[in-house]
Amino acid sequence: MxxxxxxxxxxxxxxxxxxxxxxxxxxxxxxxxxxxxxxxxxxxxxxxxxxxxCADLKGIVRKGRNVVIGAMTTHAEVAESAIVQEAIPGLAWLASHIGDPHVRHRGTIGGSVANNDPAADYPAALLALDATIVTNTRKLGAEEFFTGLYETALEEGEIITRISFPIVSKASYAKFRNPASRYALVGVFVAKRGSDVRVAVTGAGESGVFRWPEAEAALKARFAPKSLDGLKATAKGINGDMHADPEYRAHLIGVMAKEAVARATGK
Ligand SMILES: Cc1cc2nc3c(=O)[nH]c(=O)nc-3n(C[C@H](O)[C@H](O)[C@H](O)COP(=O)(O)OP(=O)(O)OC[C@H]3O[C@@H](n4cnc5c(N)ncnc54)[C@H](O)[C@@H]3O)c2cc1C
CATH class of the missing domain: 3.30.43.10 (Uridine Diphospho-n-acetylenolpyruvylglucosamine Reductase, domain 2)
Structure with missing residues (x-):
């Protein structure tokens, strides 16, 4: 002790x-x-x-073209929220596939984002949706927030208070989960906002969550699963461990990206 x-x-x-x-x-x-x-x-x-x-850290509200989620909101609350289901159904789906019911009723979005586990689901959503992380002292874009494996731009004594997600026209997530832990072996979140498309990958990167520019370019031309035909993610910089080697994970990135676009477009 x-x-x-x-x-x-x-x-x-x-x-x-x-x-x-x-x-x-x-x-x-x-x-x-x-x-x-x-x-x-x-x-x-x-x-x-x-x-x-801290009641001021809980809850989900819609503010104009954004959904704002308090840091202490649990995964189950995000999954079951009528606001999230209506505005960003892909985010509700993601939350409903984190761990098991016990994890979803205790784990919080703020804790998950602050922890930045390389196999966690939320980082992919934050990066693809270009979310803003609000702390007790400042606001940070997802791109500058996630800095490496279990690393974020949070400073000593800084507390995440809420996360603001822009409402996009189409968004979805697909995940190949580790059957034991249910963390993502590979998870891909896709989001289309006007003519901009973002594809973010979790579970695979040696330095944590990352964007896949080649898929984004292909999907900007046409947002459809077919646009990803023949596109392969490189195995360079991809994680290898007892669960999956870099080549297998790289293959899964393409498969999950296609599945996410299919889900987002209903095709
Ligand atoms: C069996 C199991 C399966 C899981 N499966 C998945 C999965 O499939 N996908 C997935 O994404 N995750 C999964 N998780 C992780 C789960 O989602 C947890 O929510 C997550 O690990 C941390 O959230 P927490 O609220 O428990 O944070 P805590 O464990 O309480 O905190 C984690 C870290 O974040 C810091 N922190 C917490 N809140 C804040 C804040 N507001 N501001 C600043 N720092 C803060 C803490 O100091 C600590 O360093 C799993 C966990 C378990 C145990």
């Missing part, structure tokens, strides 16, 4: 104040990543700041 103090502030502002005061403090959201890490002694914070009682 090692000792740590536990705090349960009522607002994000109080949480930020505690974080600034306590040395080596860590934010606790759903705890699905942080607590196992602590059990394995890979993290040993002196204090845990639990955001569970």
């Amino acid at each position: 090692y000792a740590f103090t536990y705090h349960r502030p009522a607002t994000a502002r109080q949480a930020a104040g505690l974080l600034a005061k306590k040395e080596d403090a860590k934010i606790l959201a759903g705890g699905h990543t942080l607590l196992p890490t602590m059990k394995q002694r890979l993290a040993s914070p002196s204090a845990l700041i639990d955001l569970g009682a």
Whole structure:
């Protein structure tokens, strides 16, 4: 056993104040990543700041052409939200395919995004939809937010408060999941906004989530599964492990991209 103090502030502002005061403090959201890490002694914070009682970090609203999701909103709440299902159904589908019911009812969008696991689903949606990550001090675009494996642009003491997703004309996600963990072996999110198309890949990159420019160019010409015929992702820079080698993952990127476009277009 090692000792740590536990705090349960009522607002994000109080949480930020505690974080600034306590040395080596860590934010606790759903705890699905942080607590196992602590059990394995890979993290040993002196204090845990639990955001569970911060009502200002929860909830989903539509603001003009954006869907805004509080950081402490669970995956299950995103999956079941009528607002998300109506405005960005691909995002609701993604949330409904994270882990299992237990994970979806504890895990939060803020925790998942802050953790930036290379096999997590949300980073692909944020990058493809060009979402904005709002913290207690600033706003960051997804492109500048995800900086590497388990790395983000978050600074010491910074708290994600909400994530704003632009509503696009077409968007969807397809994932080949690891049958044991259900994380993405490869997941591809596609989004069409006006004439712009973005394709973001998770689960495969050695440095985490990335965009696939060749697929974006092909889909800009025509947003249809057929546009990806014959297009192959390179295995360079792609992850290899006991679950799948780089060539297999590269192949899956093409297959998942096609499936995502088919789902987005109803073809
Ligand atoms: C069995 C299992 C299966 C899973 N399968 C999937 C899957 O298929 N797909 C998938 O994407 N994920 C999956 N996950 C991960 C799950 O989605 C968790 O939600 C995610 O790991 C972290 O979210 P959390 O709320 O539990 O965060 P926590 O574990 O509480 O926190 C994670 C990290 O983020 C920091 N943090 C949390 N909230 C904030 C905030 N608002 N601002 C700044 N920093 C913050 C914490 O300090 C910590 O460092 C799985 C997890 C498990 C245990």
